[in-house]
Amino acid sequence: MPSLTANLILIMMLYRVDCFFIFVLLSDSPFSFITIIKVIRPSFVFILLVMGLNLHGQINSFELPAEKNKVTTAFTSYDNLVVIEVMLQDSMPVRLILDSGVEGIIMTDRKIVHYYEQNCLRSFKLTAPGTTQTLNACVTPLVKMSLEGLQPMFANLILLQDDIFSLESFIGARVHGLIGIDKFRDMVVTINYDQHNLKFTRPEQMKIPAHAEIIPLILNRGRPYMTARVELDNGEIRDLWLMIDSGANHPLLLETDTIDDYKPLKSLETTIGRGLGGSISGSFVRSGWLMIGNTRLDNIITSLSTDYYEGSKANRNFRNGTLGAGALSRFVVSFDYTNNRLILHKGIKFKSPFEYNMSGVIFDCISADFNIFKVNEVIAGSPGYYAGLLPGDLLIDINNKAAFTLNLGELNAILSHKPGDSIILTINRNGQLMTRKFKLKRLI
Numbered sequence: 001m002p003s004l005t006a007n008l009i010l011i012m013m014l015y016r017v018d019c020f021f022i023f024v025l026l027s028d029s030p031f032s033f034i035t036i037i038k039v040i041r042p043s044f045v046f047i048l049l050v051m052g053l054n055l056h057g058q059i060n061s062f063e064l065p066a067e068k069n070k071v072t073t074a075f076t077s078y079d080n081l082v083v084i085e086v087m088l089q090d091s092m093p094v095r096l097i098l099d100s101g102v103e104g105i106i107m108t109d110r111k112i113v114h115y116y117e118q119n120c121l122r123s124f125k126l127t128a129p130g131t132t133q134t135l136n137a138c139v140t141p142l143v144k145m146s147l148e149g150l151q152p153m154f155a156n157l158i159l160l161q162d163d164i165f166s167l168e169s170f171i172g173a174r175v176h177g178l179i180g181i182d183k184f185r186d187m188v189v190t191i192n193y194d195q196h197n198l199k200f201t202r203p204e205q206m207k208i209p210a211h212a213e214i215i216p217l218i219l220n221r222g223r224p225y226m227t228a229r230v231e232l233d234n235g236e237i238r239d240l241w242l243m244i245d246s247g248a249n250h251p252l253l254l255e256t257d258t259i260d261d262y263k264p265l266k267s268l269e270t271t272i273g274r275g276l277g278g279s280i281s282g283s284f285v286r287s288g289w290l291m292i293g294n295t296r297l298d299n300i301i302t303s304l305s306t307d308y309y310e311g312s313k314a315n316r317n318f319r320n321g322t323l324g325a326g327a328l329s330r331f332v333v334s335f336d337y338t339n340n341r342l343i344l345h346k347g348i349k350f351k352s353p354f355e356y357n358m359s360g361v362i363f364d365c366i367s368a369d370f371n372i373f374k375v376n377e378v379i380a381g382s383p384g385y386y387a388g389l390l391p392g393d394l395l396i397d398i399n400n401k402a403a404f405t406l407n408l409g410e411l412n413a414i415l416s417h418k419p420g421d422s423i424i425l426t427i428n429r430n431g432q433l434m435t436r437k438f439k440l441k442r443l444i
Contacts, residue, residue, distance in 0.1 A: 058152070
């Protein structure tokens with residue numbers, strides 16, 4: 001789509017809820033006027049006039065500048081989650097998780113939500129992983145968004161108004177929300193987890209690496225789906241229909257109501273992750289292998305959940321589960337929505353074993369600087385459990401390293417490094433310093 005310039009009239013309809021919006025752009029100067037006509041039913045029409053927006057950009061998706069075929073930008077990784085920095089209205093920097101499992105842009109940060117919610121066009125409810133309850137949300141008028149190297153875009157923000165999404169404490173970093181890969185749909189989006197960079201390429205200029213795996217995709221409401229095959233821990237082989245979810249750090253998640261009569265031989269009951277609605281209960285198993293096209297991932301840790309996402313199978317597009325960043329990060333991954341395909345090229349970590357926390361101690365961050373760690377959960381029967389650690393304990397140091405010098409990813413790496421590693425923790429429990437010692441052990 002060309003940039004929006006003077007004397008252009010654009011009519012665009014966004015089908016989001018039980019109403020639609022018609023945007024009419026009128027301009028004879030660098031500053032433009034948008035008339036937004038919100039149609040709820042034929043007998044009611046609201047007309048809003050928004051003035052003073054500089055509208056040199058795209059509507060609803062980022063694009064490459066006309067003179068460039070590709071652009072590369074850096075990202076920050078937190079436990080394989082891709083976090084990018086976007087500028088709102090040329091003045092407000094925000095950090096967003098690049099998430100193929102969501103459609104649009106969802107803001108979760110309370111300050112951002114409070115700043116924009118007074119101008120919301122409509123309130124609604126949504127369902128989300130981590131809760132059986134619906135969440136309150138609203139949608140804003142168009143907001144200008146800029147990302148280094150790309151043409152700016154104007155898009156609606158979805159504001160999550162319920163304060164239960166504590167992702168920051170879970171990943172240990174400042175994030176303000178999520179942005180779907182559908183906002184980059186006219187480009188090939190390549191995630192290089194090894195080099196921590198994103199490449200945006202025109203589809204016709206995309207060069208497929210030798211020995212790459214090409215996986216056909218089906219897109220449904222901005223989300224990509226694919227087929228796969230798994231050998232479960234009991235030896236059963238199942239064909240799977242998976243949503244690709246780069247915003248979840250598990251390797252593979254199966255929704256057990258879609259896997260009939262499956263009973264794992266060995267499982268670990270615990271919190272398996274966190275979604276927009278809060279913590280997600282379930283269990284971990286170790287599947288024999290996962291086949292993605294002709295590529296095989298062995299001994300893959302698999303999350304099982306009965307309440308990952310509330311709703312009927314039809315509402316979930318009859319999927320069996322999701323393929324997350326814990327598996328995607330083994331590859332250089334290219335999302336090519338134009339040609340309905342996923343391109344996978346083996347990365348440095350492809351042969352690394354899949355591991356889970358071997359201490360059984362789950363930490364959360366509780367400070368604004370994300371360097372104070374509190375025990376959130378201790379898995380029964382784990383090394384941390386037998387060492388006497390309790391929820392609420394504050395970490396002072398680990399193996400003579402001060403806790404405040406680490407981030408949550410570094411701490412978790414120590415606790416999942418290798419079976420037999422010795423761990424010495426100093427903790428603060430109700431003002432009293434204590435030392436706890438144990439050795440790491442595979443729990444699954």
